[in-house]
Amino acid sequence: xxxxxxxxxxxxxxxxxxxxxxxxxxxxxxxxxxxxxxxxxxxxxxxxxxxxxxxxxxxxxxxxxxxxxxxxxxxxxxxxxxxxxxxxxxxxxxxxxxxxxxxxxxxxxxxxxxxxxxxxxxxxxxxxxxxxxxxxxxxxxxxxxxxxxxxxxxxxxxxxxxxxxxxxxxxxxxxxxxxxxxxxxxxxxxxxxxxxxxxxxxxxxxxxxxxxxxxxxxxxxxxxxxxxxxxxxxxxxxxxxxxxxxxxxxxxxxxxxxxxxxxxxxxxxxxxxxxxxxxxxxxxxxxxxxxxxxxxxxxxxxxxxxxxxxxxxxxxxxxxxxxxxxxxxxxxxxxxxxxxxxxxxxxxxxxxxxxxxxxxxxxxxxxxxxxxxxxxxxxxxxxxxxxxxxxxxxxxxxxxxxxxxxxx
Amino acid sequence: xxxxxxxxxxxxxxxxxxxxxxxxxxxxxxxxxxxxxxxxxxxxxxxxxxxxxxxxxxxxxxxxxxxxxxxxxxxxxxxxxxxxxxxxxxxxxxxxxxxxxxxxxxxxxxxxxxxxxxxxxxxxxxxxxxxxxxxxxxxxxxxxxxxxxxxxxxxxxxxxxxxxxxxxxxxxxxxxxxxxxxxxxxxxxxxxxxxxxxxxxxxxxxxxxxxxxxxxxxxxxxxxxxxxxxxxxxxxxxxxxxxxxxxxxxxxxxxxxxxxxxxxxxxxxxxxxxxxxxxxxxxxxxxxxxxxxxxxxxxxxxxxxxxxxxxxxxxxxxxxxxxxxxxxxxxxxxxxxxxxxxxxxxxxxxxxxxxxxxxxxxxxxxxxxxxxxxxxxxxxxxxxxxxxxxxxxxxxxxxxxxxxxxxx
Numbered sequence: 001x002x003x004x005x006x007x008x009x010x011x012x013x014x015x016x017x018x019x020x021x022x023x024x025x026x027x028x029x030x031x032x033x034x035x036x037x038x039x040x041x042x043x044x045x046x047x048x049x050x051x052x053x054x055x056x057x058x059x060x061x062x063x064x065x066x067x068x069x070x071x072x073x074x075x076x077x078x079x080x081x082x083x084x085x086x087x088x089x090x091x092x093x094x095x096x097x098x099x100x101x102x103x104x105x106x107x108x109x110x111x112x113x114x115x116x117x118x119x120x121x122x123x124x125x126x127x128x129x130x131x132x133x134x135x136x137x138x139x140x141x142x143x144x145x146x147x148x149x150x151x152x153x154x155x156x157x158x159x160x161x162x163x164x165x166x167x168x169x170x171x172x173x174x175x176x177x178x179x180x181x182x183x184x185x186x187x188x189x190x191x192x193x194x195x196x197x198x199x200x201x202x203x204x205x206x207x208x209x210x211x212x213x214x215x216x217x218x219x220x221x222x223x224x225x226x227x228x229x230x231x232x233x234x235x236x237x238x239x240x241x242x243x244x245x246x247x248x249x250x251x252x253x254x255x256x257x258x259x260x261x262x263x264x265x266x267x268x269x270x271x272x273x274x275x276x277x278x279x280x281x282x283x284x285x286x287x288x289x290x291x292x293x294x295x296x297x298x299x300x301x302x303x304x305x306x307x308x309x310x311x312x313x314x315x316x317x318x319x320x321x322x323x324x325x326x327x328x329x330x331x332x333x334x335x336x337x338x339x340x341x342x343x344x345x346x347x348x349x350x351x352x353x354x355x356x357x358x359x360x361x362x363x364x365x366x367x368x369x370x371x372x373x374x375x376x377x378x379x380x381x382x383x384x385x386x387x388x389x390x391x392x393x394x395x396x397x398x399x400x401x402x403x404x405x406x407x408x
Numbered sequence: 409x410x411x412x413x414x415x416x417x418x419x420x421x422x423x424x425x426x427x428x429x430x431x432x433x434x435x436x437x438x439x440x441x442x443x444x445x446x447x448x449x450x451x452x453x454x455x456x457x458x459x460x461x462x463x464x465x466x467x468x469x470x471x472x473x474x475x476x477x478x479x480x481x482x483x484x485x486x487x488x489x490x491x492x493x494x495x496x497x498x499x500x501x502x503x504x505x506x507x508x509x510x511x512x513x514x515x516x517x518x519x520x521x522x523x524x525x526x527x528x529x530x531x532x533x534x535x536x537x538x539x540x541x542x543x544x545x546x547x548x549x550x551x552x553x554x555x556x557x558x559x560x561x562x563x564x565x566x567x568x569x570x571x572x573x574x575x576x577x578x579x580x581x582x583x584x585x586x587x588x589x590x591x592x593x594x595x596x597x598x599x600x601x602x603x604x605x606x607x608x609x610x611x612x613x614x615x616x617x618x619x620x621x622x623x624x625x626x627x628x629x630x631x632x633x634x635x636x637x638x639x640x641x642x643x644x645x646x647x648x649x650x651x652x653x654x655x656x657x658x659x660x661x662x663x664x665x666x667x668x669x670x671x672x673x674x675x676x677x678x679x680x681x682x683x684x685x686x687x688x689x690x691x692x693x694x695x696x697x698x699x700x701x702x703x704x705x706x707x708x709x710x711x712x713x714x715x716x717x718x719x720x721x722x723x724x725x726x727x728x729x730x731x732x733x734x735x736x737x738x739x740x741x742x743x744x745x746x747x748x749x750x751x752x753x754x755x756x757x758x759x760x761x762x763x764x765x766x767x768x769x770x771x772x773x774x775x776x777x778x779x780x781x782x783x784x785x786x787x788x789x790x791x792x793x794x795x796x797x798x799x800x801x802x803x804x805x806x807x808x809x810x811x812x813x814x815x816x
Contacts, residue, residue, distance in 0.1 A: 011474065015645045022642045022645070026638050030629075033632045039632050226701075229700045230433070234434075237427040240420070241427060250420060290697055290701060
């Protein structure tokens, strides 16, 4: 009886923990934004400060972990909801070059550096390469909006590239996940993952239509409020569970659910199934508070999970690792931008805007850590690389656009 | 290692459980509303069907219980937010008679019936009386709205009475909680509870002002979105934790937080501190999806917690108990309404409208059960009484107003 009782947290203790997490996340996010950094940096910092790295007030526990899982699922739902396949087609050639170049080059360079210079295993090297391919669509779009550049030509290119990069990243994540479970990417397994993704991308608009019709029907038939929040969260949970059942990461389910309900989802074959704009806007308006409540818990949880006291900071390895992979992370994304035919200043701006790894990079790192692929040193190094790639570009972009403004 | 692993639910299993709870709650709520019953009846039924009473698909577990606790805290926050002390003053004498009569009579009758006829202990009898005092402000307002009677004179009286009943119910709940912990209501303990409530009711408008100013300041200083959801949930958690620390039920904290932020909070001394209407509306709009997501989990949890297989349905006790307390529950609320000077038809309509115990009655019953005061038989009997008081009035009110319409 006793150990069971000791394990069970009292309700008011849970309330206090959740309170501290929410308030600290917000406080440090505000400080980060005040200093010109993305909010996510503040939330990570809150977790590092509250967790075993510094204060040790909150140990990562099961209930907080479940809430964090819902948070990241909902974030991927939102990313899916924001993904607009038509934008990608309109921005055309440049977007594709930026996305593919900025995807392949960091992956290959990261893999080679990890496996040749650091003598790491294939699986670890692939995950490091994978984490370096990510572009945080959220942070990138946020930075461009803050600078009033979202509708400029380079803004459109970055938007398209970030959307494509996001889809590529999710596919790669599924492949790496498969690789980490099966020990290799067999043709059958790759086929299965690709079949699943194709199935999802083919069924998503049909599901969206069916769900729209069903929800609208229920909405018309009764005046019982609150359908959208429960229906949407249920949908995300269902797709996450289905994804798991098909051997893919649960996160892909959240993304697919969002993509299925996004305002303009296009099949590659030119088939378009529009979700009603009014309905789509209502979903966004009602889901936003829920997403905003849950997602900081994920980033705080990542900070809590990172025990920096276990890292040997006096070792040359961690410093060399962080420095070299930071270079690869920046050069990789820049190369993609430099391959385009845009004016040089625009190419630089695009390159900088694509650098932030943010939450997408963290998903790779977190998956690497929880599945035991990354040890604490590599995980800490990757977190440093992700943090720096996320922290530096906003300052650089501000500088670039201020220069441009001055020289005009 | 093994037992720990066995205890730990996998993430996708948690997702599936939450999915089933949300979908079942909605499905049965829709069916209930379709049949003319309140949604809460459907949610309870979903829990009874999914839980050990029938299918046994979901056992009540720690994570679902925590989510349910957040749900009921948020529901009380919403009730507090809806509480308008000025309405109470405007509806005047009749509201006060309905509220006080409908509070004292069921409490005394319920207590006497329990302790004299059923020979139950003082504590159990007090909790039964307490559960019978409740009026579900949510269900009552919903039924009146559905019938287009919310702004009629009897609608105003019921509204005022339900608001006052709600405050009285929360105070009584705190006293009974104190009684159940201390084994009696000592003058010191009663004083402490009353001091706490008074302190809360005195500090709430000041807190509301301070919070408004702080939140508005933060909102102006940064364009980081999502302040209201995290700030409001944090506030509710903070007040719940403070309530616990002061020896009061955590639920009171949720109610106080809502009251503090309600649009028109008045101190008894005529001091008014208005929250800006625009800000209050934003809070309501952004909190509504979160409340709608969480609260069904509470009612499903109540259904899950109710193991009807443990109830001896062949015993005469359960039938006699349910029947007699249902009579007391109806007569008690009717008496309050009959004491007013309104026309007889209006008195009947008011009496019927005050009958639903709904979620407020369930809070008493649930507190009685979790603190071990109610055994399974008494708990089941109370649930039946609450279910019937909640289920019958909507049908009766429809009948009364249809009659009135026909005779006009």
